Amino acid sequence: MFNFTFFFLAIWSFCLSVTGLELKLGVDCLFEANNIVxxxxxxxxxxxxxxxxNSxxxxxxxxxxxxxxxxxxxxAPEHGLYGLEQAGVKVEPQSIHGLPVYSLYGATRRATSSMLQGIDLLIFDIQDIGCRSYTYLTTLCYILEEAAKHKISVMVLDRPNPMGGLIVDGPMLENKWRSYIGYINVPYCHGMTIGELACYFNQEYRIGxxxxxxxxxxxxxxxxFKDTKLCWIPTSPNIPEAETPxxxxxxxxxxxxxxANIGIGSTLPFKVVGAPWINARQFAKKLNAQKLPGVIFHPCYYRPLTGLYQSENCEGVLLFILDHKIYKPLSVQYMIIGLLKSLYREQFTNRLKQLGTERKKNFCKANGNEHMLEILSNEEYIAWKLIGYQFEDRQKFLTKRSAYLLY
Structure with a gap:
């Protein structure tokens, strides 16, 4: 006779797992009896x-x-132990509970011999956002390198990639442009957890x-992240919500x-793109006509409180992500850049000419190459060239990363 009780218990258990109600973070699992020892x-x-x-x-x-x-x-990494500091602001050392809090974003970005003195095991527990340029990943890589030099073990308490584990999008990192905002050669959106990345970096870069x-x-x-049913703690001042990554x-x-202003200095960080010289309705119409999967653009009018175009009336677009499963963030980003150039060529070109050397370098570091800047500066129609750049390299990465996936 068919056991309906067992059947429904199995379905219920599966549903709990899928919805995240039984999800345990690495830190939860560490304090279980078999790991705490x-x-x-x-x-x-x-x-x-x-x-x-913990959860x-x-x-x-x-x-x-x-x-x-x-x-x-x-x-403590960039932004400090409590996430108070803005991007790029140096974090000073402090102490709590009688313990020293060494800054890894101050006088040094690497743990020094004096900081590591007496330590047998370094434990990393920070929520990442799933983008190569977010500096918590680089902090982890530096920790692995310094720990290897000092013969100290490392334990990473794994956490979800808030964008899930399937979105792999954007250019790879060329060695020439390795920096603190891009230290490991993975696509800009890599679809890996912080624990998986630790394994990848340790093996592929022969850290030992x-x-x-x-x-x-x-x-x-x-x-x-919403599927996990976990509470989102803002990872930095401009990443306030689970969807912000x-x-x-x-x-x-x-x-x-x-x-263009991207919402930094407003209540919508990274969700808007605007400038005083953009026509909101025209820009939204042109972007929507591209039929990019999983997104719609709505005309937007706002006045940044700080940052680029502070206190100026800006027009632009507000992004609405309708379907996370088919959404391609870098494709959206490069389409926005491409249409800014084609629709507002004079303003775009003039501001591009005014770019200082440091801004150009930062753009190349974020992309992981200088080719995107060359395309942007020298080509007339750039969107699809930017979007298609290194497609084959991303496919090769998908094969390579499979050996490091823990889930």
Whole structure:
């Protein structure tokens, strides 16, 4: 006789897993009995910030203190231990709970020998956003390199990629343009978790670090952050919501050019593109005519409180992502750049000529190459050339990354 009770229990269990109700973060799993023993008799250094919380929003720092571990030092990335500082602002060292908090975005961006003195195990617990240019990934890579040099083990407490594990979009990173905003040769949107990236970097770059990833339970590659049912802690001042990473990937590189405002200085960071010289209705109509998958553009009018075009009336577009599963953020970004040039050629070209050397370098670093700037500067119709750039390289990456996927 068919066991209906067992059948429905199985379906219920599957649904819980799919919706994320049973999802456990790496930090949740670490404090289970079979993992917590790994910390016994070890002096610990914790790299974390305000995003370091478990699924019940208990602070990772507090969890270590409450479990009577030998936590002897804390390390803070860009934006500081509490995420207070704006991008690019140096973070000063401090102390809490009687522990030193070393800054990895101040006088140095690498952990020094004196900072690492006495530490047996470095533990990394920071929420990433899924973009190569976001500096928490580089901080992790630096930690792996310094730990390997000092013969210190590293443990990464894994967390979801908020854009899911399927979106792979944008150019690769050429070695010439390796920097703090792009240190590892993966596509701009790589579709990997921070733990998977740690494994990839450690192996592909032959770092030789003694690395362990504490995996999540219940996470699937098709999950966007909203599917996890977890609470989103803003990762930095301009990433306030769980969907913001997708918008960051859609306009952030454009922001490096300083041609159009991308919502920094407004209540819609990365969700709008505007300038005093844009015609909102015309721009929205042209963008929508491209029929890019999963997105619609709406005419937008706003006045930035700070930043580019501060206190000026701007017109532009507000992005609405309708279908995350088919959305391609870099395709959207390069289409926006392409239409800005074709529709507003005089303003676009004049501002491009005014770009300083440092801004041009930052644009190349963010893209991972100088070819995008050359196309943008010298070609007449650029959108589809930018979108199609390095398509074959991305396909090769998909094959290579499969060896490092934990989920």
């Amino acid at each position: 790994k910390l016994r008799n070890k002096k610990l250094g914790l790299i974390t910030n305000q995003t370091g919380v 019940n929003l208990s602070s990772t720092i507090e969890l270590f203190l409450n479990h009577d571990t030998q936590l002897i030092a804390l390390f 670090c003694d690395l362990e990833v504490i995996r999540m339970k219940g996470w699937q590659r098709s999950m966007f 997708l918008f960051y990937a859609s306009t952030g590189i454009l922001g490096e050019l300083g041609i």
